[in-house]
Amino acid sequence: MSTEHLRQNQIVAKREIAPKTYWYDLYHPKIARKRQAGQFVVIRVHEGGERVPLTLVGSDPDRGTVTLIFQAVGHSTMELARLEVGDALLDMAGPLGRPTHIENHGTACVIGGGYGTAPVLPIAEALRGAGNRLIGIIGARTRGLVILEKELGSLCDRLEVATDDGSYGRKGFVTDALAALIAEGTDIRFVLAVGPTPMMRAVSELTRQYGIPTMVSLNPIMVDGTGMCGGCRVEVDGQTKFACVDGPEFDGHLVNFDLLMKRQGAYRAEERQIAENYEHCRIAGVLDA
Amino acid sequence: MSEVHPSKQPRQPMPEQPPAERVTNFNEVPLGYTPEQAMAEAARCLQCKNPRCVTGCPVAVDIPGFIGLTKEGQFVEAARKIMETNVLPAVCGRVCPQETQCEILCVLARRGEPVAIGRLERFVADYEREHGPRETVPPVPATGKRVAIVGSGPAGLTCAADLARRGHSVTVFEALHELGGVLVYGIPEFRLPKRILKAEVERLRDLGVDLQTSAVIGKLDTIEELLGPEGFDAVFVATGAGLPKFMDIPGENLLGVYSANEFLTRSNLMRAYEFGKADTPIARGKRVMVIGGGNVAMDAARTAKRLGAERVILAYRRSREEMPARAEEIHHAEEEGIEFHLLTLPVKLVGDEQGRLVGAVLRKMELGEPDESGRRRPLEIPGSDYESPVDVVVVAIGAGANPLIKDTTPGLEVNKWGYIVADKATGATSIPGVYAGGDIVTGSATVIEAMGAGRTAAAAIHLYLTGEAPERDGAS
Ligand SMILES: Cc1cc2nc3c(=O)[nH]c(=O)nc-3n(C[C@H](O)[C@H](O)[C@H](O)COP(=O)(O)OP(=O)(O)OC[C@H]3O[C@@H](n4cnc5c(N)ncnc54)[C@H](O)[C@@H]3O)c2cc1C
Ligand code: SF4
Ligand code: FES
Numbered sequence: 001m002s003t004e005h006l007r008q009n010q011i012v013a014k015r016e017i018a019p020k021t022y023w024y025d026l027y028h029p030k031i032a033r034k035r036q037a038g039q040f041v042v043i044r045v046h047e048g049g050e051r052v053p054l055t056l057v058g059s060d061p062d063r064g065t066v067t068l069i070f071q072a073v074g075h076s077t078m079e080l081a082r083l084e085v086g087d088a089l090l091d092m093a094g095p096l097g098r099p100t101h102i103e104n105h106g107t108a109c110v111i112g113g114g115y116g117t118a119p120v121l122p123i124a125e126a127l128r129g130a131g132n133r134l135i136g137i138i139g140a141r142t143r144g145l146v147i148l149e150k151e152l153g154s155l156c157d158r159l160e161v162a163t164d165d166g167s168y169g170r171k172g173f174v175t176d177a178l179a180a181l182i183a184e185g186t187d188i189r190f191v192l193a194v195g196p197t198p199m200m201r202a203v204s205e206l207t208r209q210y211g212i213p214t215m216v217s218l219n220p221i222m223v224d225g226t227g228m229c230g231g232c233r234v235e236v237d238g239q240t241k242f243a244c245v246d247g248p249e250f251d252g253h254l255v256n257f258d259l260l261m262k263r264q265g266a267y268r269a270e271e272r273q274i275a276e277n278y279e280h281c282r283i284a285g286v287l288d289a
Numbered sequence: 290m291s292e293v294h295p296s297k298q299p300r301q302p303m304p305e306q307p308p309a310e311r312v313t314n315f316n317e318v319p320l321g322y323t324p325e326q327a328m329a330e331a332a333r334c335l336q337c338k339n340p341r342c343v344t345g346c347p348v349a350v351d352i353p354g355f356i357g358l359t360k361e362g363q364f365v366e367a368a369r370k371i372m373e374t375n376v377l378p379a380v381c382g383r384v385c386p387q388e389t390q391c392e393i394l395c396v397l398a399r400r401g402e403p404v405a406i407g408r409l410e411r412f413v414a415d416y417e418r419e420h421g422p423r424e425t426v427p428p429v430p431a432t433g434k435r436v437a438i439v440g441s442g443p444a445g446l447t448c449a450a451d452l453a454r455r456g457h458s459v460t461v462f463e464a465l466h467e468l469g470g471v472l473v474y475g476i477p478e479f480r481l482p483k484r485i486l487k488a489e490v491e492r493l494r495d496l497g498v499d500l501q502t503s504a505v506i507g508k509l510d511t512i513e514e515l516l517g518p519e520g521f522d523a524v525f526v527a528t529g530a531g532l533p534k535f536m537d538i539p540g541e542n543l544l545g546v547y548s549a550n551e552f553l554t555r556s557n558l559m560r561a562y563e564f565g566k567a568d569t570p571i572a573r574g575k576r577v578m579v580i581g582g583g584n585v586a587m588d589a590a591r592t593a594k595r596l597g598a599e600r601v602i603l604a605y606r607r608s609r610e611e612m613p614a615r616a617e618e619i620h621h622a623e624e625e626g627i628e629f630h631l632l633t634l635p636v637k638l639v640g641d642e643q644g645r646l647v648g649a650v651l652r653k654m655e656l657g658e659p660d661e662s663g664r665r666r667p668l669e670i671p672g673s674d675y676e677s678p679v680d681v682v683v684v685a686i687g688a689g690a691n692p693l694i695k696d697t698t699p700g701l702e703v704n705k706w707g708y709i710v711a712d713k714a715t716g717a718t719s720i721p722g723v724y725a726g727g728d729i730v731t732g733s734a735t736v737i738e739a740m741g742a743g744r745t746a747a748a749a750i751h752l753y754l755t756g757e758a759p760e761r762d763g764a765s
């Protein structure tokens with residue numbers, strides 16, 4: 001495909017891979033060439049918009065595209081979801097954050113919860129590339145929310161799916177699937193988990209009992225993403241770290257998840273307010289038209 | 290002749306928004322001179338043959354030159370005179386500490402009030418922007434050399450302009466989505482309106498400078514790559530002192546505790562003060578405590594007030610005399626009702642069940658013997674702790690060097706604090722072709738010193754690229 005006519009940050013592909021969960025390929029040849037597993041970008045959709053961090057799920061250096069997957073949950077991601085192929089993001093800075101440390105552990109287990117399965121994908125790819133035997137676990141509330149099963153499955157020697165309601169795969173949480181694997185005697189030497197904070201905490205609690213090294217990818221609220229504001233601070237082993245430059249991956253056994261969850265909720269009231277505002281404006285806009 | 294020389298007249302006062310009104314908005318506080326005031330003030334200048342004022346200016350603005358034109362009512366020409374050596378006159382007229390740079394050296398200062406150089410600079414720059422014909426940039430022969438500038442603060446912008454005027458092809462790489470460095474993310478709207486900064490930055494485009502935002506050097510390209518595959522012949526690193534410092538006291542990660550960088554970035558760069566129109570939120574505290582005594586602390590305190598705080602307390606561990614902020618900023622803050630708690634050290638921040646900040650434990654201090662900096666060392670008074678309710682704290686105790694460039698540039702020499710080691714006279718670093726200047730070399734300083742460093746480096750880079758010694762003073 002010729003890419004000459006493409007503008008930087010332009011959307012070249014858009015797919016809804018689960019309800020409110022979108023896959024975008026965006027044109028940014030340089031980030032496509034540079035990005036490594038575990039890194040992210042900070043984007044802005046429109047003038048006045050927030051700076052939103054999103055994991056780089058993959059890239060195609062030949063086409064010059066990067067892949068972002070997100071769930072339209074808050075105001076900014078809903079704005080993002082409104083864009084179509086051909087539209088361009090206002091800004092995209094990256095690749096930010098430290099790349100994942102990749103080595104051959106022997107058997108490694110990657111765990112994705114909800115749309116957290118997306119950030120797991122590039123890391124799985126890198127772990128696979130380093131020669132690990134790879135086990136994948138995908139967790140979701142219900143069948144329709146299981147994403148990237150095929151993509152992750154093709155990288156893993158074994159893939160487990162767990163749904164809260166039992167509509168697909170094992171009924172239960174990812175920790176149940178992991179505990180079962182351990183009980184079977186699977187010699188897991190490394191775990192990487194990405195997903196909702198309570199899930200990453202639960203995985204870390206479980207692996208702590210077995211002394212399995214565990215990395216988690218944290219997503220505190222960020223502003224600049226370059227280490228300039230300190231808004232993304234997290235506590236690891238009692239020390240304050242800036243997730244955007246020191247992370248986003250940290251040792252799950254040392255992370256203060258309680259603090260993380262509190263800080264993630266800092267602007268809940270404001271988020272509601274802005275969502276309502278926009279809803280209001282849109283309705284008003286329709287009436288005006 | 291019995292008429293007194295205008296220099297004997299008092300300095301023209303600056304009209305300002307009254308405090309009670311201005312704390313309710315983010316509009317600029319000083320309103321600017323009228324043309325009549327400007328001409329009257331300009332007439333006070335003695336047009337010294339050896340102007341002392343100019344020696345205090347890091348970019349050597351022809352001060353009597355532009356003031357002479359102002360006196361004659363030639364405001365556009367006066368502004369263009371400043372622009373020969375200063376690309377950001379409307380910015381500098383607002384934020385430079387003239388009282389310690391040029392005005393302090395003015396001969397009139399010895400027996401009274403110095404010429405209001407800063408206010409005049411601001412007036413003519415504003416006049417030119419609003420009334421002047423668009424400046425046409427005379428084309429210069431291209432040298433075929435390419436220079437990369439990392440960071441778009443005052444140091445980077447100045448260096449870019451000087452090099453472009455000498456015919457080099459210049460690209461500025463800025464990590465954030467807006468250009469200007471601290472001028473856009475740190476200094477509040479009520480001191481430096483963003484549209485004024487934008488207009489000055491636009492001039493660089495007229496000079497043919499390629500301005501790239503959202504380009505984080507060290508991540509997107511390293512310095513090595515800029516000089517290698519990317520084909521640049523020289524690099525100027527002007528990444529500022531953007532690493533926030535915290536106090537390292539218990540409770541600093543509670544909700545409601547901000548670094549000054551985050552608080553000001555949310556309010557300025559992300560326009561959280563217009564939340565509703567802009568999407569980024571900020572905690573609007575009822576009782577806000579700002580920790581520190583510099584310009585950044587004043588900016589944070591005054592911003593908090595405008596965001597609707599009932600009380601804003603400024604906790605500073607030394608006394609008023611040691612406060613590093615400009616006198617004007619301290620004065621403005623006091624007028625706006627900021628409460629100064631001097632000789633006060635926060636030792637602990639207290640939170641509730643949800644992890645929200647609810648109070649601060651403060652300790653009284655007293656001044657002891659002078660320390661290395663010559664300032665009297667603050668000593669803690671044992672048993673003096675007391676708790677004060679607060680719901681937002683802004684830590685404004687300084688900034689350090691962001692390690693991103695250092696960590697990704699092997700062979701780049703830095704000092705023990707991580708600041709880049711650069712030759713004072715040229716900005717040259719330990720790597721040939723790589724120059725540095727501004728806060729990333731000196732630590733937090735001033736806009737005009739950063740601009741001076743950009744200018745110095747531009748001259749040295751020009752010499753490095755062409756073998757030609759640059760003309761003295763003035764790139765144009
Ligand atoms: C709140 C506040 C108020 C101030 N008030 C005044 C005042 O009234 N008067 C005064 O004279 N001085 C003031 N100062 C100080 C003054 O702003 C600084 O000394 C000056 O801006 C330094 O200029 P600089 O060009 O070195 O860096 P900065 O202005 O810090 O600009 C550096 C730029 O580089 C960018 N950058 C960093 N790393 C990278 C990278 N890896 N790749 C690409 N870009 C990068 C940053 O995003 C930033 O935009 C104030 C400072 C603050 C924080
Ligand atoms: S020193 Fe004062 S009086 Fe003399 S030229 Fe400068 S501004 Fe004018
Ligand atoms: S997001 Fe600002 S320092 Fe990490």
